Amino acid sequence: MESDLHHVLGDLVVVNHRLTRVAARAAGGTESPALWRTLSVLRISGPVRLGALAENSRVSQPTATNLVTALEERGWVSRRVDPTDARASLIEASAAGLAALNAWRDELVTALMPLFADLGADEIELLRGAVEIVAARVDAVETAGAIGAVDAPGAEQMARS
Template sequence: MYSGGMPSDLPALLGDLITVNHRLTRVAAHAADSRESPAVWRTLSVLRQLGPIRLGEIAARSRISQPTATKLVAHLVERGWAARLADPLDARVTSTVITAAGNAALSAWRSELAEALLPMFDGLADAELATIRNAVDILRERLDGSEVPVERVPTAAVTTARVPASEPGRPAGARA
């Protein structure tokens, strides 16, 4: 639990990280405009960041299943926040792009969220802010860099071919 002064205990740190993470998620859920869900914003972020992108890659990047990505994108399209493009080279593919409205909505959400969270982070010293910023950068880098980089997750079959020699203890099937 309280890791206050335990140095170098990576497992404990990761546990704490995830726990704090979950708590932050709840706070954000309260703070943000609750008419839309976290998944919507997360997906919009992916779209904004990666431009026209295939469904499968959205799923891989977001660490969600392909059907879930389909559902989310459908919702975004309904909302007018995303649009789908047929791929001239492959008729199976429809890429998704964020629209101007989507961009605006995402920015608005970020502002709103920030404003709502401000009181909670008011009075942080610059050094503390820098620490958080650095941590965010480190985590983002790891999230981007670590596995599932360009490779897509197999649809349903069991595949061990994509492991880039970095996943020793992964049950391979997620929730089977």
């Protein structure tokens, strides 16, 4: 059972990346995927310091600085003084940035619709159930702050794997 789960999760990660690339190509977007990832991280995390943004985005701090600068130029993020340390800034997605992210996601979904248009109601429900399972686990881990967090559902098992 554990071996099956290991393979299924590996396949899920790979197919997710492939699906995202197919959608991005089909949508024909011109923005860097890193900009969208950064906005997505900010949507989930809320206002964060640059170092935390870099860590959550899995990029170097200089790369995060460049991404934030590009997003600021578009009006998609803003910086404000960290109330706990006036020397530091908090970066947060702006309403315009979140609207752009929503529009981009809608473009991706629209581009994918022809690929999935022939699914039946049962298959759509199966996908919906799979998304709910994955989303619940990811939400719990992100809320807890780390994969090894004991109170995240299944995290104890993940830590042993």
